[in-house]
Amino acid sequence: FGTMEINNKGHLEIGGCDSTNLVKEYQTPLYVIDEKHVRENCREFKDNFILEGVETEVIYASKAFLNIAICKLINEEKLSLDVVSGGELYTAIKSGFPAEKIYMHGNNKTEYELRMALESGVGRIIVDNSNELELLEYLCEKLDKNIDVLLRVNPGIEAHTHEYIQTSKNDSKFGESIFSNDIFNFIRKFQLSSRVSLKGFHCHIGSQIFEENFFHQGTLVMIDFMEKVKDECGFITEELNLGGGFGVYYSHEDEPINLEACLKGMLQLIKDKTSEIGVKVPKVMIEPGRAIVANSGITLYEVGGIKNTFGGRDYIFVDGGMTDNPRTALYGAKYDAVVANKMNQENENLYTVAGKCCESGDILVKDIELPKVERRDILGVMSTGAYNYSMSSNYNRIPRPAVVFVKDGEAKLTVKRETYEDIIRNDL
Numbered sequence: 334f335g336t337m338e339i340n341n342k343g344h345l346e347i348g349g350c351d352s353t354n355l356v357k358e359y360q361t362p363l364y365v366i367d368e369k370h371v372r373e374n375c376r377e378f379k380d381n382f383i384l385e386g387v388e389t390e391v392i393y394a395s396k397a398f399l400n401i402a403i404c405k406l407i408n409e410e411k412l413s414l415d416v417v418s419g420g421e422l423y424t425a426i427k428s429g430f431p432a433e434k435i436y437m438h439g440n441n442k443t444e445y446e447l448r449m450a451l452e453s454g455v456g457r458i459i460v461d462n463s464n465e466l467e468l469l470e471y472l473c474e475k476l477d478k479n480i481d482v483l484l485r486v487n488p489g490i491e492a493h494t495h496e497y498i499q500t501s502k503n504d505s506k507f508g509e510s511i512f513s514n515d516i517f518n519f520i521r522k523f524q525l526s527s528r529v530s531l532k533g534f535h536c537h538i539g540s541q542i543f544e545e546n547f548f549h550q551g552t553l554v555m556i557d558f559m560e561k562v563k564d565e566c567g568f569i570t571e572e573l574n575l576g577g578g579f580g581v582y583y584s585h586e587d588e589p590i591n592l593e594a595c596l597k598g599m600l601q602l603i604k605d606k607t608s609e610i611g612v613k614v615p616k617v618m619i620e621p622g623r624a625i626v627a628n629s630g631i632t633l634y635e636v637g638g639i640k641n642t643f644g645g646r647d648y649i650f651v652d653g654g655m656t657d658n659p660r661t662a663l664y665g666a667k668y669d670a671v672v673a674n675k676m677n678q679e680n681e682n683l684y685t686v687a688g689k690c691c692e693s694g695d696i697l698v699k700d701i702e703l704p705k706v707e708r709r710d711i712l713g714v715m716s717t718g719a720y721n722y723s724m725s726s727n728y729n730r731i732p733r734p735a736v737v738f739v740k741d742g743e744a745k746l747t748v749k750r751e752t753y754e755d756i757i758r759n760d761l
């Protein structure tokens with residue numbers, strides 16, 4: 334997990350910062366992001382997604398974690414950016430992210446969002462369905478703009494992951510199935526368009542996938558599809574975006590993917606297969622989100638109380654919960670946790686970490702061995718960099734925590750803690 338160490342006081346240090354000092358300065362709950370670790374992850378993707386004779390691009394899926402600071406970091410690391418809403422696009426543009434490196438996604442982009450995308454000059458829009466193509470043509474005409482797009486297709490790969498984050502089953506809401514009867518007619522519509530220029534295809538087979546095999550299967554199915562599209566429509570695929578989904582470690586149950594083998598394997602398959610069947614080698618993109626930020630984040634909480642229930646379960650109550658991390662309640666996600674101010678103490682007891690929301694399902698970690706926990710201890714839940722801050726809510730009118738980036742012993746506040754004033758800001 335990031336650059337984490339135990340210092341001589343027995344405290345957890347993240348990016349060279351003592352977690353107990355971070356808490357004193359910024360209070361709890363607190364999202365802490367290890368900046369160096371995010372940068373290393375960006376480089377790992379860039380360095381491994383290379384093969385001679387294949388042009389490649391790594392795009393960060395910003396839905397995993399987005400604020401102005403991460404946009405700047407991603408730009409410095411020379412990755413492109415995937416956004417799925419007007420709000421994500423707005424954040425990216427406000428951060429100064431180069432619009433031409435932004436990929437605009439979404440299965441139901443509104444007219445307003447498409448207009449924003451066109452006016453801000455995003456590099457690619459990923460078209461999801463034929464209604465969207467019609468709307469886009471209409472807007473391009475009205476605004477006198479041309480746009481390069483990819484078509485999102487569904488390759489029908491059922492990757493083994495949680496049902497709610499599978500995206501590529503045949504009845505998925507995303508994209509057009511490559512097996513549908515209409516797919517070639519749909520592509521012909523693009524070919525007739527004077528404003529909207531189809532560059533290629535996009536697919537995403539799911540999230541938190543551990544087997545390289547699924548990525549390789551997806552790649553092969555897409556190359557096959559490229560060949561069919563060439564034969565049926567005379568369309569040459571110039572760009573192929575294979576999405577994200579690279580699995581990461583959260584708990585001992587997870588065996589993270591071998592990134593190097595997975596990425597290099599995808600590119601090798603593309604190179605070999607395309608030359609075998611005589612189609613042009615496309616530019617290849619991937620869109621990791623979770624794998625860039627998940628293990629770079631930790632959430633620090635203060636313990637308010639411990640309850641030993643009659644039923645035998647011992648609870649630790651923390652001052653956050655499903656409002657800052659809904660993943661346990663939503664997906665049954667598993668997390669590791671530590672007592673950040675007692676890193677050298679032996680585990681003594683089995684606990685369940687519960688939040689402060691008025692809801693029984695507000696559990697962060699079920700059954701975890703920890704040292705004896707007392708009121709005012711600092712609990713750190715690990716690997717919370719992805720889909721935590723970005724999925725946080727104000728349920729029970731709980732303000733969202735602050736986000737700090739840490740690096741080389743320095744902490745930088747990147748999102749202020751919400752206040753009660755923020756909570757009622759839009760109430761009339």
Ligand code: LLP
Pocket residue numbers: 394397415438498500537539540541576577578579620621622623624660664719720
């Ligand atoms: N590209 C597309 C088109 C996607 O739909 C997604 C994720 C990604 C890239 C990035 O996938 P990643 O590399 O992060 O796995 N909220 C869920 C995850 C939903 C992912 C949705 N799409 C969670 O907390 O597990």
